[in-house]
Amino acid sequence: MTTITTYDITTADGTRFSPHAWRTTMALAHKGLSHDCHKIGFTDIPGICDGARKIVPTVQFGDDVLSESWAIALHLEETVPEGPSLFGGEKGKAHALFLNNWAAFSLHPLVIRIILLDIYNRLQDKDREYFRTSREKRFNMSLEDFAAGGEAAKGQLKSVLTPMTKTLETQQWLGGRVPSYADYIVFGAFQWVRTTSTFDLASYGGEPVQAWLDATLDLYDGLGRNEPAAS
Amino acid sequence: MTTITTYDITTADGTRFSPHAWRTTMALAHKGLSHDCHKIGFTDIPGICDGARKIVPTVQFGDDVLSESWAIALHLEETVPEGPSLFGGEKGKAHALFLNNWAAFSLHPLVIRIILLDIYNRLQDKDREYFRTSREKRFNMSLEDFAAGGEAAKGQLKSVLTPMTKTLETQQWLGGRVPSYADYIVFGAFQWVRTTSTFDLASYGGEPVQAWLDATLDLYDGLGRNEPAAS
Numbered sequence: 001m002t003t004i005t006t007y008d009i010t011t012a013d014g015t016r017f018s019p020h021a022w023r024t025t026m027a028l029a030h031k032g033l034s035h036d037c038h039k040i041g042f043t044d045i046p047g048i049c050d051g052a053r054k055i056v057p058t059v060q061f062g063d064d065v066l067s068e069s070w071a072i073a074l075h076l077e078e079t080v081p082e083g084p085s086l087f088g089g090e091k092g093k094a095h096a097l098f099l100n101n102w103a104a105f106s107l108h109p110l111v112i113r114i115i116l117l118d119i120y121n122r123l124q125d126k127d128r129e130y131f132r133t134s135r136e137k138r139f140n141m142s143l144e145d146f147a148a149g150g151e152a153a154k155g156q157l158k159s160v161l162t163p164m165t166k167t168l169e170t171q172q173w174l175g176g177r178v179p180s181y182a183d184y185i186v187f188g189a190f191q192w193v194r195t196t197s198t199f200d201l202a203s204y205g206g207e208p209v210q211a212w213l214d215a216t217l218d219l220y221d222g223l224g225r226n227e228p229a230a231s
Numbered sequence: 232m233t234t235i236t237t238y239d240i241t242t243a244d245g246t247r248f249s250p251h252a253w254r255t256t257m258a259l260a261h262k263g264l265s266h267d268c269h270k271i272g273f274t275d276i277p278g279i280c281d282g283a284r285k286i287v288p289t290v291q292f293g294d295d296v297l298s299e300s301w302a303i304a305l306h307l308e309e310t311v312p313e314g315p316s317l318f319g320g321e322k323g324k325a326h327a328l329f330l331n332n333w334a335a336f337s338l339h340p341l342v343i344r345i346i347l348l349d350i351y352n353r354l355q356d357k358d359r360e361y362f363r364t365s366r367e368k369r370f371n372m373s374l375e376d377f378a379a380g381g382e383a384a385k386g387q388l389k390s391v392l393t394p395m396t397k398t399l400e401t402q403q404w405l406g407g408r409v410p411s412y413a414d415y416i417v418f419g420a421f422q423w424v425r426t427t428s429t430f431d432l433a434s435y436g437g438e439p440v441q442a443w444l445d446a447t448l449d450l451y452d453g454l455g456r457n458e459p460a461a462s
Contacts (some may be wrong), residue, residue, distance in 0.1 A: 095330060096322075167328050
């Protein structure tokens with residue numbers, strides 16, 4: 001079997017917290033694949049693999065190097081057809097892309113306002129200056145000013161999470177009777193929060209979301225739960 | 232072949248405008264099924280079929296009577312397997328339920344603030360009092376006070392539509408390379424607006440959404456486009 005090496009960033013205490021990398025970690029487990037994780041910092045990314053990588057997750061499948069969680073999921077579905085399907089076919093994949101974009105453009109922008117300083121405070125020392133500079137440029141304001149929008153973001157969370165809550169009122173997983181990549185997309189956001197902050201994101205989704213999060217943390221011998229929660 | 236009769240509400244000039252009924256109308260066409268539509272008013276609903284119906288779409292498939300667009304779509308997918316699939320399997324269906332809930336709980340609540348008075352002004356005379364009373368009870372305020380929130384709703388539309396816009400930047404349909412029930416879910420909202428109001432909803436989604444709406448209106452010999460736009 002091809003050796004799979006993933007590159008993932010961690011906090012100062014070695015906790016994997018990237019929401020996008022968690023999607024990939026769960027997708028690999030879904031396919032029954034083990035991987036060897038190289039824990040790095042943001043500032044190590046230019047030095048990995050072919051030196052052309054800008055983000056995690058970056059995954060080396062034998063000679064192939066892939067970055068970006070969606071591309072990795074498509075690659076896994078195509079090259080590991082013998083494992084359980086992540087998408088359940090073309091329409092399942094197409095609909096999952098909507099969920100991917102909902103996470104990216106509706107959920108994550110609220111979450112980052114709330115946990116930004118928690119993330120910053122847990123970074124490896126070598127990453128702090130890079131993180132501050134790059135994010136302040138991206139947000140066009142100081143980290144502290146950006147995070148001041150956290151309370152307003154909390155006010156929108158329940159509304160943004162409602163489609164998820166309602167869906168989980170009638171089916172156990174976003175993927176239906178069994179988890180699909182859609183579950184891992186959204187789990188990434190919840191694990192991002194759980195590993196960096198004591199903010200209780202699931203409470204904004206109510207009981208169905210809390211039950212789903214518990215079940216998702218238990219998948220694959222507690223793969224998600226084994227990563228320490230922030231305290 | 233079983234005769235299919237649908238019950239749908241119309242405006243005073245006979246235009247079918249229900250977003251939920253449009254989902255069903257498109258789903259029937261997707262399956263290659265013709266139907267006979269009984270055009271009614273809100274106040275006629277208690278008198279149709281078995282007298283136990285509260286909403287449109289209500290559809291009579293031979294001896295079976297079904298209401299609620301999602302239940303009808305599931306029934307079609309199960310009982311007409313020979314037509315093109317609406318969902319593409321269990322995961323496609325599960326993921327589409329998220330889109331159904333996104334439309335119901337994220338998109339529609341903004342749209343109704345914007346077009347409520349347009350709808351009211353176009354209703355059949357016999358429906359006006361019922362509509363005002365039932366909606367004022369539901370919203371717990373006058374129609375006019377509710378509609379005063381329209382400008383604020385417009386301010387949130389671009390953000391709520393972004394997952395759709397981003398998805399349609401990389402695939403032609405929400406269903407991927409061909410339309411799926413996900414497209415009809417969302418089309419319902421756009422057709423609701425188009426048939427009752429001159430408000431340009433698609434402009435808030437930008438070019439990819441505008442191109443998708445044009446293409447969706449053209450499906451099945453212009454089934455959607457043949458219904459007159461409000462002027």
